Amino acid sequence: MSLNGKACIVGAYEHPIRLAEGLSVMRLHADVARGALADAGLTKDDIDGYFCAGDAPGLGATSMAEYLGLKLRHVDSTECGGSAPILHVAHAAEAIAAGRCNIALITLAGRPRAAMAEAKASAEAAVAAGRKLPPRTALKAPDPDASDLPFELPYGPATQNLYAVVAKRHMHEFGTTSEQLAWIKVAASHHAQHNPHAMLRKVVTVEDVVTSPMVSDPLHRLDCCVMSDGGGALIVTRSEIARTLKRPVVMVRGTGEAPKHAMGGQIDLTWSAAALSGPQAFAEAGVTPTDIQYASLYDSFTITVLMQLEDLGFCAKGEGGRFVADGGLISGVGKLPFNTDGGGLCSNHPANRGGMTKVIEAVRQLRGEAHPAVQVPGCTWALANGIGGALASRHTAATLIMERL
Numbered sequence: 001m002s003l004n005g006k007a008c009i010v011g012a013y014e015h016p017i018r019l020a021e022g023l024s025v026m027r028l029h030a031d032v033a034r035g036a037l038a039d040a041g042l043t044k045d046d047i048d049g050y051f052c053a054g055d056a057p058g059l060g061a062t063s064m065a066e067y068l069g070l071k072l073r074h075v076d077s078t079e080c081g082g083s084a085p086i087l088h089v090a091h092a093a094e095a096i097a098a099g100r101c102n103i104a105l106i107t108l109a110g111r112p113r114a115a116m117a118e119a120k121a122s123a124e125a126a127v128a129a130g131r132k133l134p135p136r137t138a139l140k141a142p143d144p145d146a147s148d149l150p151f152e153l154p155y156g157p158a159t160q161n162l163y164a165v166v167a168k169r170h171m172h173e174f175g176t177t178s179e180q181l182a183w184i185k186v187a188a189s190h191h192a193q194h195n196p197h198a199m200l201r202k203v204v205t206v207e208d209v210v211t212s213p214m215v216s217d218p219l220h221r222l223d224c225c226v227m228s229d230g231g232g233a234l235i236v237t238r239s240e241i242a243r244t245l246k247r248p249v250v251m252v253r254g255t256g257e258a259p260k261h262a263m264g265g266q267i268d269l270t271w272s273a274a275a276l277s278g279p280q281a282f283a284e285a286g287v288t289p290t291d292i293q294y295a296s297l298y299d300s301f302t303i304t305v306l307m308q309l310e311d312l313g314f315c316a317k318g319e320g321g322r323f324v325a326d327g328g329l330i331s332g333v334g335k336l337p338f339n340t341d342g343g344g345l346c347s348n349h350p351a352n353r354g355g356m357t358k359v360i361e362a363v364r365q366l367r368g369e370a371h372p373a374v375q376v377p378g379c380t381w382a383l384a385n386g387i388g389g390a391l392a393s394r395h396t397a398a399t400l401i402m403e404r405l
Helices: 025-040 061-068 081-097 112-128 149-155 159-174 178-192 206-210 274-285 302-311 320-324 355-367
Strands: 007-014 049-051 074-076 103-110 214-216 230-238 250-260 294-297 381-389 395-404
Touching (some): 007 081, 103 355, 250 355, 274 381, 355 381
Parallel strands (some): 049 074
Antiparallel strands (some): 007 250, 381 395
8 A cells, every 4th residue: 555645744853952961761751742743733532543662661651651641542562673763654644544543643762862962971970989899790691582783792783883894894895995885974963053953063074084084994983973861742633634734844755674684694784684674765756865965864873874775776886985976965055955954973962862853854954944044945855764783784775756746
């Protein structure tokens, strides 16, 4: 069943906070839900469908529905990491098309940065009081039912390592350089300077990126996203309802989702699951990459962006480095403006999941509500793509194509 034209995004809200001291995760979910409802001109009593992922505490959708006081006909707690909020838009459109709900709320929130600060303060207080800290324990024995994890853990597969190996392979196969990857961060910084809520607002150069400390070869510190608290929310409704509200109509035109994993050892690090989710979304929307005027691309690392550009068809495989070089992603300068809020590389990466803010900034662009310095003139078609998991192992991609009517 095609979802093209069945649902619209009518509310979007991003929490301005980046360090949530004294606020619970549930409170952050409530804050963003309230903001999205106000943006749409609706109340919580209008909501009959609710979508969240593993960032929601307790029993997920059940606990949050109780906390928010929602009376629901449909819930969905699909978990696939950072791509989940984008995938939830598609699932909300499916539920609306099937008559399971009329107005859906999607929330994401978390406070990993505050939690780390609190843990550090607690440890420092314990040391100051003369108390011994508990010894660090060895890694727990892996769950034998956890797929390939028992085989990976001895090699220390930290997140940054699992992206660095993809970057290294891309360089080996296609001649991509650290300087080309750096241009992605440079573009994000050019946009972040106009975002008062961005964590990193300083414009950086290619040299700044490649001379920043190495984190996991070939990725430098400035190739990596920030870690932040906060969150965001979206409201998705029937298209008939959307037309009655006093907000620009942002139509869901195309959706796609797909996983990629190690396939029992048949590993190819040169492509991501976006190569599978993107064609689904473009086919459903009836458009091609050349029709897209703005792209929100998951930017946990610079290599994540480059892989999506190729896999979504904005350039040929292996051409990503040349596509982004010399400002190719800078609004008003390049071929494809991306992440005009500064994205995860400069603005925020709430709950260590960046998919929600990707949709929110795409909605801003389509409404003409992005910062004037980065607003794409006459933006009619936009794309948001998320990656959940790790490119070098198992991950899920979700692609969303939207049109401003």
